[in-house]
Amino acid sequence: MSNLFEDRERGYEAKWAHDEELHFKIKSLRNARLARWAANMMKLPPEQVDRYVKSVLAAGVSERSGDTIFSRIREDFDTNSVFCPDSTIRWKMRQLYSQAEQELAR
DSSP states (O other): OHHHHHHHHHHHHHHHHHHHHHHHHHHHHHHHHHHHHHHHHTTOOHHHHHHHHHHHHHHHSSOSSSHHHHHHHHHHHHHTTOOOOHHHHHHHHHHHHHHHHHHHTO
16 A cells, blocks of 8 residues: 555656746746847847847746846846836736747647
8 A cells, every 4th residue: 555655656746846847948938038039129239149048047047936037137128228117028928938838838
């Protein structure tokens, strides 16, 4: 009987690990696309876009809620005089998360 419980526990652990990995991949894809969108909004030259995306991804590696990424984009927009309401940035974050989730959850 204990094997049944151990098997079940291993199954839950494996599912949790899979779900965490999938969530990380979804957030990473969302963050990369959000950074490209922000770079476009700031009209960064093409040679700066990849560097910007990498810097945004580095900022978001340890974050859980998206606040780090949001704050980074907000600050960059303010620094570059890009008018974009907070609600638009958050909407774009949700939209890109949903797109990434649909692509990667297949």
